[in-house]
Amino acid sequence: MKRVTRSTAIAFAAALAAFLALCALFSGAPDDAGLLACLDPVSAVDGLAFALAFGSGMPEQIATPVAVATLALAPLAVFAGARRVLRRCDR
Secondary structure: OOOOOOOHHHHHHHHHHHHHHHHHHHOOOOOOOHHHHHHHHHHHHHHHHHHHHHOOOOHHHHHHHHHHHHHHHHHHHHHHHHHHHHHHHHO
């Protein structure tokens, strides 16, 4: 079994933080809501799909898959970028 390097662990933490930040940003929960209500990914997809549909005039049937792709690909991009930058420090 391969050992997890420090750069991979830090990149994973950064990707997780990015996902949770996106969920909190687009969930639409009020400020006094509980932590789990703020981090609900289903509400985040609905909120981002609404923002895309309302802001750009995109149809709802297209906005929802774009929102799902955004919430999936943004943390992957953060992981890849952070791992690439931090891989130099593993030596």
